[in-house]
Amino acid sequence: MPNRICIHNLRELCGQSIPGYVVVANTTVQQELLTALTSLELDAVVLDLDEANAVGTMLKMREVKPRIAVVGVTAEADARRLINAQRAGCTQATVRPVNLDDLAAALRQALGQTGASEAASQTFGVLGSVGGAGSTTIATYLAVEIATLMREATALFDLDLEGGGVAEALDLTPQYTIADLASAGVVDSALLEKASTVLANGVHVFARPHTILAAHGVEEAALRSILQAAHNTFPYVVLDLPRHLSPLAGAAIEHCTRLVLVVQLTVPSLRSTQRIIDAITAEGLSGKHIELVVNRYRKNTTNCTIEMVERQFGRRVLAVVPSDFKSVHTALDSGQPLVRRNAVRAAIREMAARLTGFEEHAKGKTWLPKLGLGN
Template sequence: MNYEETRGLVRGLNDRYPDIGLIVVREQRTDLEDWVDDLPLHAVLSPHAADGTTQELLDRLSNWLISNGRADAEDFEVEPEPEVDDVISGLINTEPISDSESVEDSERTSEESVEEAPEEIEWEFPPLEEGVPSEAIAVVAPKGGQGKTTIAVNLATGLAEVAPNSVVLIDADLQFGDITAVLNLRPERTIVDAVADAAQDELVLKTALVHHPDGFFVVASAVSPELGDQVQASSLAQLIERLREFFRYVVVDTTPGLSEHTLVAIEHVTDAVFVSNMSVASLRAMRTEFQLLTTLGLMPSNRHIVLNQVDKMSGLTVKDAEAVIGAPIDVAVPKSSAVLLASNRGIPLIHDDVRDPAARAVRSVVMRIAPEAFPKRTKIQRRRRSHGTE
């Protein structure tokens, strides 16, 4: 994180947990003194610190916090760190220990919480409102690297605000689908299980879905291309139609290009979102896709064209892109580092940084599908999520 992000996080943590100990892991850069002087940090740790050095610092800070309670961070003295070559990776998540607790009590409580089996949450397919049709949306791109998955993930997230727990996102990129990585999910089953004969049973089908905290379900892609090859195009079509029986919205993230599976997905949806970046090669490929779909009679009546990663320095304008495609652009999403940051954090962009121009543009894609999607709702959800994950 940069300085501003770190300052905001530090202030939030100190306000909520006054007794918390804070260590920043950062390289020895020229601006490090500014960080230490301006932020109430207890210590600075090198990202190359050895396990022993890190553990020693955590132990000393823990003992000091128990002894000193709310004492200022600047009173905690740290000896110079030895030069080491080992690299630490991972996230250390600690709860503040109050003065009344002993270290032994804290450790015992931690052990008990680990041994406690998580409560299994029972859920049912939400009944569709009478007279409200189920809609299916395919997200399509002529090539890889266009931002198709980002659009699909945020589309499902936004639609879940309108229809909580009545949205399912299918990762139908059977070769290299990575929606679960983008959302930081660890499913036990995949699309291979969802299309199996046994999944015709509603209870079995439910086990192939994983729930996301933002109120939608995910069908994970196959864990390898070899397993993905087991999923027939006809099986994908049946899965889409099957899920439309239970969900208000079915979002399908397709394989790049117009493979057999992508064509079948387009054939079984009500809307298609076509995504391309600013490169001439991708724009021309999209034009070819449109020509082929028109020839085959598969062009969806509800078509939405998204121009992604729009950058003034690319040498092209939106009008240039429209001329190459031969169709008007519906949504232009500006290039933004917030997209990568959100992906690395495992949080949908529209809930990670609601003010970012790219997030606002992506939200307009949601509103094309569901005009009732109200932008202010994301601020409420973001506040709820941040409180729930600290």
């Protein structure tokens, strides 16, 4: 498939075709470009380095899509300008007047460089406060929603190695599991690709071992190197964590950019949430990495409210997922995903947008029709 690129603020390239690439957007203002980055499946951006705000634009781009390949176009190959551009994330440049073959060569090079980059991958761990809180349901749909929203490959690891149900929830019968990865020695991107089951939406599922015995054979050091390789390979990684806070779970939590605790509005769940937060902060993971998500929420059915939870834990609840036992149970049982308009999925979609920062940049979409994206 040809790489998809966006041309930013380069009138001279309008209507030109770049050999081997497809131009999916032409943008002129920064906000347009940022929205294109989050809403289109872009591989690279070509922009004008001679524009006064070029460095600022590239820094903003990096916040939205840290791994995007960037090629600059400039009239003068001025060393200071090129160094500033490089520091802002531009890895290749070409000079005016633009030769399209030279631009294609620069794009090829820039894409190769970003492919090898380990930049800012995010790992979201999901941990249930009590058994059945909904960790597997939320982790599974979180990965699906992130892959769909960000249009990026997203890894989903079932780290409930003994009893995990991620593969079943998606009706998969994986050939390889995390146990195979753990016994492989060196783990790299090619091996990760081979050991996962890839869904059409871009989620790469890493299933729990086939047997409990094999689960017991997974060692902490092996898990650490699997997660490091995943960090280097995927822009987003979601971990369905086991409830038992073993050294293995601790190693996984250490890898998390953010840890999502799934709570229910019940006294045992809230007590357990406090115990988990205490244990994790005592281990040195800062409390600010912890997010609370209320699952199976039904209005006016308990004395406990969202506001009480926020007050008790001194933090805002990231998302409230409604209770819909029939839909969730049927989906998990049949392996058929919840339909997109289902309220549980919609709440998890919102949560995915908040965790990835998609929300911030999706505001002000009024120019989208210009790009043919209005619906």
